[in-house]
Amino acid sequence: MSFTTLKFLIFFAIVFWGYFLIPKRFQWAWLLVGSLVFYAFSAWWAIFYLLGTITVSYGCARWIQSLSLKQKESLVGVKDKNEKSKIKASFERKKKWVVVLALVLLVGLLVVVKYTNFILKNVESVFHLDSFALDIVMPVGLSFYIFQNIGYLIDVYRGQYEAEKNYFKFALYISYFPHVLQGPLDDYEAVSAELYGTHEFDYARVVSGAKRAAWGFFKKLVIANQISVVIDGVIKSGGTGHEGLSIMLSVVLYAFWIYADFSGYMDMAIGMSKMLGIPIAENFDSPYLSKNIAEYWRRWHITLGAWFRNYVFYSVLRSSWCTAIRKKFKKSKYLASTVPTVLALAIVWLLIGMWHGAAWSYIMHGIYHGGFIILGTILDPVYDKLHKKFPKFYGSKFMSAFRVVRTFTIVTIGYYFFATGAPSLSLSLLKGSCHIYLAGFVQFLSNNLRELIIIGISLIFLIYMDFYNAKGDKPPLGDVVARQKTWVRWTLYFVLLFAILFFRAYDVGDAFAYFRF
Amino acid sequence: MERSEVFERLNEIFRDVFDDENITVTEETTSSDIEDWDSLTHITLISEIEDEFDMKFAMKEVVGMKNVGEMVDIIIRES
Structure with a gap:
């Protein structure tokens, strides 16, 4: 279930109001039920993958924990240094085996589901065989929640914190709906206290979270989706039928598309989680x-x-x-x-x-x-x-700006590989970029004029926000807005709302870029 | 081992690893205080310290140390 569908908004409204209306001690359980329903909406069978990985890491983490406990008990009263290190080494070995077993199961599942067909296809092409690819559908979010499971297990193995005793609480940590599909990969230690804690309805916090989420909706529905309308045809065809400047512009826009899409999703996730009183990890810090x-x-x-x-x-x-x-x-x-x-x-x-x-x-x-x-x-x-x-030269504003532009250029060239999903298309995109034909470019611009104007104006806001946040010495823009007079605030809210409603692009689907990973 | 002695030897290692003779670490020094102290140099630093004091940091300490003060606590405990 994508965040930008009506179905999801209804779901979130129920989860949100239910969360603050039910007795506080049931709040975390309510979130667990909501998260499982949310995940099952993507495909009901996928829930078995989710619960399977949860069960494996819960069980193995508890096993490691009990070995640590036994190790402590066995060391009580042992004075001899050699004997002590012998006992320690024997328990460490056992713990290592448990963590290896869990990793084999979790990584194994990921490899089988995600890479079987890739390996088979390469074997086919090397040995010129007939296709024997299998019909494997990857559950959405698998790469993300398997990684979160692995991180938790390794932390428990390293002794960073104790394993969670309650299976259902642990299940909530992995399946929590804001992060289960595309992250952020939340650290158990950082998120667990608030996730399992109780929360009052706090108007200021709810509004602040809602604003963050609204900004995310703008990034996804207006910026990312409008860019998608302009560039999809160019990128997916490997630039066939387009001249060089149009292709280059499309790849630069792709850089903003993937940023607006992915970080917009994060703004929605972080904002909605904040509305519930649960801070989750930031995933972007003005990367460009x-x-x-x-x-x-x-x-x-x-x-x-x-x-x-x-x-x-x-x-x-x-x-x-x-x-x-x-x-x-x-x-x-x-x-x-x-x-x-x-x-x-x-x-x-x-x-x-x-x-x-x-x-x-x-x-x-x-x-x-x-x-x-x-x-x-x-x-x-x-x-x-x-x-x-040359401290003066390297410390100069010109050099800083140059390095930012250089890094952005390197990242954008990298998208030639990333965007198409196939090396042959990337190569044709690269080749196509060399054939510049000005009249063709003007045609491309005029064909997409409406979208490009909307994109251009919205990008000014996005880039301004990034510069503002990157400075780091000012309060978050949301807090600054909150301190303005009522009419200023509400004008801004309505502008954002109308921008989302009127300038969002239709017909490009609800999926987010990182769902497929 | 005295705390002051650990700090003295640590200063030598820090100056050597980060190639900066002006570094003097204190209890509160963190990675954000030293420009080149990132995840790449962190492990080099840790290995140099382990060699110098003939001890070993646990992985949870490598990841979890908050400042040089905590580092000194571990060194004194383990060496």
Whole structure:
């Protein structure tokens, strides 16, 4: 069930009013029932996938917890140091086996559902076989909630916090409807207290959440959907029948489309959750104002980056073989830190590419971004020297602006791979960009004039918001609006509402970009 | 081991890893106070500290340490 359908708005109204009308101790249970109904609406059979993963990680986390408890009990009264470490090692080994078992089940499910056909298709084309692809439909949100399950399990294994005792409370953490379909990947420790806590109806908070959600609706329905009307035909055909400038403009617009679509969804999710009194993680921080690719990934899809950092990147770098590499290069400080880092980055970026989808395009996109980050890591000493030698030049406003534009350009070129979903289409899109024919471009502009004007004006607001938020020294714009006179506030609300109602694009569907991941 | 001694040795490591002779860490120093201290350099820093003090951080400590003060607590406890 997409957030932008009437069905969902009715659903949310029931969940919202019910939440504040029922006795407070049932609030979390109400959310659980609502979340399961919400998820079942996407496809009733998918609920078995959701509950299956919940059961596996709940069971294994409890198992690890009980092993930790037994370990503590066994150590009571043991004085001998050797004996102590022996007991510790034996329990650690058992815990490791449990976490490996859970990971095999969870990652295994993801791989089977998401990648079987991709692997089969590649085998077919390599050996020139007849098609034997299977009919597997991926449940929506699977990649997201499996990752949240894995993060929770590893945290419990590492001893970050204790496993949740109540199965149903844990089920709510995974299935909570604002984040189950496309994230944010919420940290159990950060979200659990409010998720299971009780909440009063707080007018100011509800209004503030509703404003955030409304901004998200504007981003999705007006900006993303209008862009979709202009560019879908160009991107999906690999630019066939279009000249170079139209293709380039479409790819630049694609950058804003995916941003408005994904971050708009987050605004809706975060806003609605706030209305219920439950703060969930932010996923975007004005990403297109980043000065380099590494920074871009700390500001774009923040919770996915944090997930890979905590559970893959750190794990690889702390592994025995990375430690061995570091020891091997002991003589050179540069190599000792750079070689393991580059290896870990290569693994992480290959996986990030694959996570986005079972297609060579996504894998190439991951390698492309990873390549820039690895290059940045290798050349770090050179940059450092340059910065120290020309501090004035690198500190100048011109250089900052240049770096922002450069990063945006690199990201946009990356979308040539990402947007089409097939390398052959990406290649044709790239080739098509070289054939510029001015009259064709003017034709393209005039064909889409109405949409382009709406997009242009809305993007001014979007970009202004990003600059405003990126400064970070001012209160959130929503709070500033809340302090204005009544007539100013309501004029603004009506402008936003009418913009959504009149300028939204129809006929482009209700799906969000990240549903397919 | 005295706390002040740990800080002295830590300062050496920080200056070496971040290539900046002006760094002096305190109890409250966090990654946001040192420009180059990100997830990439964090593990290098941790490994250098482990070698220097001949100890090992648990993964939950690597991920969860809030400031240098907490880091010093762990070093004193484990070494």
